[in-house]
Amino acid sequence: MIQIHHWREDLTPIMAFPFIDPVLARFGPVEIRWYGLMYLVGFAVAFLIIRSEFKRKNGPLPVDAAGDFLFYLIMGLMIGARLGYALFYNLDVYLSRPWEILAVWRGGMSFHGGMIGMIVSGWIFARSRNVAFLELADIAAISVPIGLMAGRIGNFINGELYGRVTSAPWGIVFPDGGPLPRHPSQLYEAVFEGPILFLILWLLRRRMNVNGGILSLFIIFYGLFRFCIEFFREPDVQLGYLYFGLTMGQILCLLMIIGGLTLMFTLRRLNGSRNESPGLS
Numbered sequence: 001m002i003q004i005h006h007w008r009e010d011l012t013p014i015m016a017f018p019f020i021d022p023v024l025a026r027f028g029p030v031e032i033r034w035y036g037l038m039y040l041v042g043f044a045v046a047f048l049i050i051r052s053e054f055k056r057k058n059g060p061l062p063v064d065a066a067g068d069f070l071f072y073l074i075m076g077l078m079i080g081a082r083l084g085y086a087l088f089y090n091l092d093v094y095l096s097r098p099w100e101i102l103a104v105w106r107g108g109m110s111f112h113g114g115m116i117g118m119i120v121s122g123w124i125f126a127r128s129r130n131v132a133f134l135e136l137a138d139i140a141a142i143s144v145p146i147g148l149m150a151g152r153i154g155n156f157i158n159g160e161l162y163g164r165v166t167s168a169p170w171g172i173v174f175p176d177g178g179p180l181p182r183h184p185s186q187l188y189e190a191v192f193e194g195p196i197l198f199l200i201l202w203l204l205r206r207r208m209n210v211n212g213g214i215l216s217l218f219i220i221f222y223g224l225f226r227f228c229i230e231f232f233r234e235p236d237v238q239l240g241y242l243y244f245g246l247t248m249g250q251i252l253c254l255l256m257i258i259g260g261l262t263l264m265f266t267l268r269r270l271n272g273s274r275n276e277s278p279g280l281s
Helices: 034-055 063-089 091-096 098-102 111-129 133-143 145-158 185-204 213-229 248-270
Strands: 004-007 013-016 023-027 030-033
Touching: 023 034, 030 034, 034 063, 034 133, 034 145, 063 091, 063 098, 063 111, 063 133, 063 248, 091 098, 111 133, 111 248, 133 145, 133 185, 133 213, 145 185, 185 213, 213 248
Parallel strands: none
Antiparallel strands: 004 013, 023 030
């Protein structure tokens, strides 16, 4: 439960962080953490979505291949997210101590790297099953947003990746964020990168008449949502603000948006100009 921490000079209440023990349960030396549970929730929902898409008429693969596909995606996500964090956010540290890349328990994951990892592992899986990669990529893209929501909720419970200082009435004082209230930017991301992005992709999936269309929409809208929310999120302390006052996350999102638009218009060109909107029937 969120409680009033203290009051601003204008008598507007400041909310304290709703402390939730990051450890859900302990069994001797074994700990079950909320963050890990959020990952499991995301993977479970992804499995159900992938299975549903495989099950539908003219699905790319039999239903029993859903678990194998998800396994490849998870491996690509975990490896790519870790390597992406090292490359994009802490390159100097990991160049001097490369063995620390394996210390995943210390934290440090990048979704942008994870997305690249999933694209690579998805391509490998598609090649191994002799199916169209972009068709599988569309299914994977639909399965990701709910997992993103769960992960951001896990970030909030951990009190990490909080936002910038704010005077908004919903500002929260985070345990490691100093005495001033901050944007709960993890929750902003949970909403926009989760259910809103999922609804966009889910409602348009039947209208896309070209493989890769859903993937391009995912890349564009994720990049757009994340770019905007980064204005409310505290930048990584080791990087701060970079070119033109943008964060590393925003720079990577701009590249995502450009890449997504390029993919969409390339698909449109390859498939002709049958429709006024690229990829829509």
